[in-house]
Amino acid sequence: MLCCFSAQAQTLTPTERNIVAAVRQRMPTAEKLLEQLVNINSGTLNVKGVREVGNVLQKEFEAIGFKSDWVAMPASMQRAGHLVAHRQGKKGKKLILIGHLDTVFELDLPFPKYTRLNDSTATGQGVLDIKGGDVVILTALQALQANGLLKDASITAYFTGDEERQGAGAESRADFIARARKADVALGFENASNLHTVATARRGSSTWRLTTSGSTGHSSGIFKPGVGYGAIFEAARILNSFRETLSQEQYLTFNPGLLVGGAEATYDETKARGEVVGKTNIIAPTATVAGDLRFLTEEQKEAARARMRTIATQSLPGTRAEITFSDGYPGMGSTPGNQKLAALADQTSRALGYGPVAAGDPGSRGAGDISYVAQYLDCLDGLGVSGKGAHAAGETINLKEFPMLVERAALMIYRLTR
Structure with a gap:
């Protein structure tokens, strides 16, 4: 289970400051990637579109030294399958980082492209749930790789292809559960309620x-x-x-x-x-x-x-x-291990100068993939981007908080794997 983190650890080390600098340097590229992903319709039943999103991410992960697998589903399920990027190390906690490739917006719905509404807000299909969160995972890992901090880490980034409309049958989550059971900690990148809230429990x-x-x-x-x-x-x-x-x-x-x-x-x-x-x-x-x-x-x-x-x-x-x-x-109850992960998020946020982080109300969230593995390891969700209107036309991302959330994710991953 997760070790305790000192409540006094409220400052950044020189290495952590370098990580933050690497994140900030990459944010313009991160937004361009987000725009590219949003402009691919990947409604769950659009198998071609879901696979296309996966192909884009697969290339990005392979560029920073991750091996990748595509977990195919039976043709009868009519689902695209899952993308898994992974690397094996010998230090720190073994992490599984959870995102998904699909959105609720199927091909028969209006398809607005990625659009900046102002300096702090952008809109587009799935920009909040969950393509922004997927980019948080990748950009955080890119910043760690730029500082030579991934070579000893054991990290699996798992992107399911049918989170919004799960395929029938035990095959749909069998590989996901099997890989998660080999990890120590699961971090979910579903959208954040806001900069100061994470999810230690989900219904x-x-x-x-x-x-x-x-x-x-x-x-x-x-x-x-x-x-x-x-x-x-x-x-x-x-x-x-x-x-x-x-x-x-x-x-x-x-x-x-x-x-x-x-x-x-x-x-x-x-x-x-x-x-x-x-x-x-x-x-x-x-x-x-x-x-x-x-x-x-x-x-x-x-x-x-x-x-x-x-x-x-x-x-x-x-x-x-x-x-x-x-x-x-299944449900994901709040456990002592989950609460310690929330404490880590809080300490990391304070060290960055972004203020406190607390566990949010489980009643305000829907179900998510992380719940399938919550009985096996410590879990924390809601680490993705913030914004408004998930699952609705016109959903938005908060671009001011976007880099802050990437920085927090990168430092949490670093502190868990060092």
Whole structure:
């Protein structure tokens, strides 16, 4: 596990000052690379675009002495695969640095190119989540290489190709988990909430599907014995009971994102699309609800699922309900090792003159790849760039904080691997 770092270490050594100087020298080139990456559409399902982003980064990593592998996925998964850049040394902690190549912006969405809005802000697809973070990883390592500080370091930079829309099957994260288990520390470069916040914990996510059924007939007979309440009232009862029973628990959220119900109702999970036919004077015999469930720990997830199952079994007269769950990203709880990494980020930031850093609220973040390995090693996330509007048209990067975050990352990597 991570060793303790002295709270008194608030100044930079001559070597660390050289690292900072190397970062600052490289920032114009770093922004040009960011522009190049942003101007490649790499929505998860755009396999060609995701691979192109990976090819650009692969060349950059090989130029500073990293070996690289491309981890291919089965053709049936329709995913580009993952880029892994790595080098082996004999000193310090073994690190895995985590980014991803894909964005949420698929080819059918508008594609604004990288644009500087002013001296401190730029916009473009994926500039915040996560291409800015990918460039933070590379630029920090370039600064260390320029000072001859990588030759004894063991570092793996892992860029998944389907973080935003993970491919089905155990293959999707098998190699990632296997490599991470050989490391001591995982640093994630998902976007930072701001310069002063990091993530020692992240919520996991999973999905659920509720199906209700009941007797159909003329609407004038609803509620009567032998007819009952119909499938839509049963779905409404269950959803409202979820809200009443579970909505106040810290870090737990559940969202019914789609509901279809009527005389005839179908739901296509692969397309996230429903079709329904019904009339106001027909009691609906079927309804389907699809939703997500977010949680901090596996214990919280399982407890919530148990309560949701119990609620679903308490059916209204004349109705039946079934709820099923599918796992997605696990949760990442805050551990003593994670908190020590946050302390390192704080000490490094203070030494740079950028002020304190603290762990942010896990409830403010979504799920991420680092959660898959959180049970095996010390983890810290939110080390990427800062900005606004992730996953939305017009997302931005804070260019004033961009070099500061690269400097902090470079010094953290140096201090962990020295």
